[in-house]
């Protein structure tokens with residue numbers, strides 16, 4: 001069996017597939033170099049298997065399995081054990097699958113695995129936990145209640161045939177679960193579906209496959225085999241249900257969704273016909289539908305995807321973000337979609353397009369690198385075990401072996417107006433929501449209206465070939481071949497002894513680092529560019545808005561190129577920060593060199609002649625889009641709002657409050673002037689990493705230097721990033737009342753304790769160790785016992801060498817003032833008890849476990865690049881931190897740590913951010929302004 005499993009030639013791990021006597025199939029992965037182990041078990045049962053009377057029970061069952069077993073009866077035994085050993089755990093329920101997984105340090109793996117296995121052997125379903133976990137499910141549901149995406153899903157489900165098992169409310173809440181007989185139902189559900197023959201297990205550790213196979217055998221053979229068959233859902237839930245549904249949205253954005261139900265092509269994965277379709281329809285390069293509609297000012301984004309609905313059917317969906325004009329003319333947008341569909345039908349299915357996708361997929365497989373996260377890797381594989389034949393568990397996603405024009409044509413046949421559901425979502429429908437024809441979805445209570453697709457739309461589709469561009473000369477057609485497909489796969493033999501990035505060039509414009517990587521000898525590489533342009537946008541409000549707008553327009557005019565790069569296997573990230581912009585790119589090095597040159601050239605051209613790139617109608621679209629973004633800022637969840645306000649408050653010259661930004665007005669001329677001056681002064685840091693020689697790096701660097709020294713002056717005044725300096729026993733409070741989103745049921749609180757400013761990198765570790773010690777008791781007390789909310793956790797943050805320790809709670813039942821009070825009481829008892837009683841040997845165990853987790857080596861080139869690049873970005877350059885980890889941890893004694901923790905809380909330099917729900921407000925708000933009356937830390941990491 002072993003030799004049948006196809007793995008990448010670049011994968012050095014050992015794999016073994018075994019089937020236990022109870023028919024449980026297990027994939028065993030041995031990686032002698034890993035410091036982190038993990039396991040994931042997936043069962044092919046999900047919420048489509050919920051009885052109609054108990055919707056959400058599959059999800060509820062997932063929650064209840066964490067609540068103790070016969071062998072380990074204590075409720076938080078499993079979770080505490082994992083947290084104690086620097087691990088993490090989670091579970092999730094989907095339509096037809098439920099998965100459970102955890103990661104942990106190697107030495108604790110067998111202990112963790114045994115606790116984990118009891119979920120499937122002898123769970124208690126303790127009656128005393130039923131009500132509490134039901135509330136947890138209710139909280140989880142409430143978290144998504146104000147989210148447009150989740151609301152639309154429930155409406156989509158409600159459109160399906162009521163007799164179909166697809167017609168289920170997967171999350172569940174008190175309405176569907178809070179019934180006297182629920183425990184009996186849970187036991188029945190578990191007994192009916194939780195059977196070893198329906199489960200697949202993936203385990204990953206440093207032991208040999210043989211040893212690991214034995215461990216798995218000993219533990220998991222006890223999972224009962226009840227001889228159950230995989231539950232199948234073989235109907236078409238959307239038969240004859242084709243209509244247009246107008247949905248009242250929450251956010252300031254208008255969306256058009258087109259859904260086409262097609263047969264499920266999973267068995268034809270060797271030809272991936274669905275991917276062919278989504279590739280050609282969702283393409284964003286030259287001649288593409290997306291590029292056309294954007295330039296016409298009708299849409300800002302177009303995504304095409306496919307999704308499995310059940311064992312019988314899938315869907316192809318279009319997700320289209322409309323501009324104002326696009327919303328007023330959405331029928332025309334639908335017309336253009338069909339013009340593209342017709343064009344593809346007319347030109348026929350093209351082998352060269354399939355070959356291009358296949359070529360990149362095969363290259364990705366051949367040069368496949370280890371995943372950075374053990375958890376993510378095993379999660380994906382457990383899913384694949386249910387999806388592909390055994391030999392293709394790893395290879396299946398990359399197969400693309402059989403060009404299958406027949407299936408593609410078949411799918412194209414389903415993309416017709418008689419097989420389409422239209423969803424149009426807009427906040428503007430709220431005006432009519434009390435009209436008779438509006439209905440209400442059962443669970444999220446979203447208002448919507450359903451009607452027949454109009455004759456007008458059918459006519460437009462029928463005559464779609466007559467539709468023409470009105471504002472540009474663009475056409476919709478088949479896109480040309482991709483110029484970024486790599487051709488050269490040589491690995492440079494040049495010996496470079498450096499382990500860490502070396503500065504290879506520096507002048508007034510550029511500082512350039514380079515590392516030819518010998519740890520991962522593969523034909524890939526990465527680069528990062530950090531640009532400090534004119535700094536006016538850091539200090540001036542109008543300039544900040546212009547800068548936000550610049551980001552939008554600059555990227556949107558480069559999208560065709562970016563998209564092609566992505567199709568050629570390049571991943572990129574564009575980041576606008578407080579005082580700089582940064583780009584990072586990773587991929588086959590042959591492709592990134594070409595891309596680098598194109599990018600630098602575009603950067604120069606755009607700023608030399610912005611007028612050439614900014615068309616008047618597009619400018620207006622981008623202004624509207626920016627306005628919507630500012631408005632939508634306030635529609636974010638209390639959790640996200642809290643994080644955003646936190647950043648906004650701790651930086652002196654950071655982003656302005658969005659309240660101020662939405663007041664600013666901009667004219668085209670302002671924008672052109674802003675853009676012309678933006679890169680007239682420049683300072684940059686560049687980093688090349690991977691299969692890139694020093695000479696190549698120097699050449700690219702000099703090319704950049706040449707281009708910019710002709711166009712720009714060196715930037716000698718980079719703005720410092722100053723962080724708030726909170727005094728001892730000082731508390732800053734910020735309060736934000738949620739008024740923008742009436743559907744939001746939660747409040748959110750974040751309390752931060754600020755530490756001292758220090759250049760000593762060891763300080764970071766003190767905060768991490770504190771987090772390891774406090775997180776479990778914190779969650780146990782406030783989440784499990786007091787049930788304050790579903791999101792309850794602690795975390796540390798480090799900004800410019802200044803640390804914060806944060807307590808975060810999102811709650812639907814308690815006000816932020818009450819929560820703050822509960823946190824204070826918890827802290828007092830934590831200091832007096834848990835911390836006071838923390839013995840030296842216990843502390844040493846925590847240190848050791850933390851060390852094991854953190855000393856995990858880089859798993860792939862890109863992960864290593866990103867870590868080094870982050871050091872360069874913040875100008876800290878602590879590249880050898882993994883090597884120094886042992887020494888740094890050893891320097892932290894029990895006594896020093898206790899002093900640190902006591903001082904942190906005793907000094908009480910505190911920042912509280914309250915995001916307050918109206919229903920929780922029973923006090924007068926006093927702290928709604930940005931904090932200005934305070935001192936600021938110097939920026940120790942300023943680039944100079």
Ligand SMILES: [Zn+2]
Pocket residue numbers: 059063137140
């Ligand atoms: Zn859940």
